[in-house]
Amino acid sequence: MPIDPRQDPHARIVVKPLPSQIAKRRPADAAPDDPFVRAENEDDDGYDPYSDRPAEREPLFSEDPWN
Numbered sequence: 001m002p003i004d005p006r007q008d009p010h011a012r013i014v015v016k017p018l019p020s021q022i023a024k025r026r027p028a029d030a031a032p033d034d035p036f037v038r039a040e041n042e043d044d045d046g047y048d049p050y051s052d053r054p055a056e057r058e059p060l061f062s063e064d065p066w067n
Contacts, residue, residue: 005011017025 005013
């Protein structure tokens with residue numbers, strides 16, 4: 001006998017929209033999400049949000065690196 005979530009008081013159903021549905025709701029002129037931006041009211045727990053950004057690329061060769 002299958003469980004009917006509408007009749008079972010312990011059943012939980014979590015419905016999340018698909019990415020394609022989210023894209024349709026977003027205005028066309030909205031800025032893309034930046035995964036490195038934290039909310040202003042987020043607690044400062046010592047986490048450095050810039051530590052997980054990739055380092056800037058440096059040239060592989062410099063003719064005179066000391067000047």
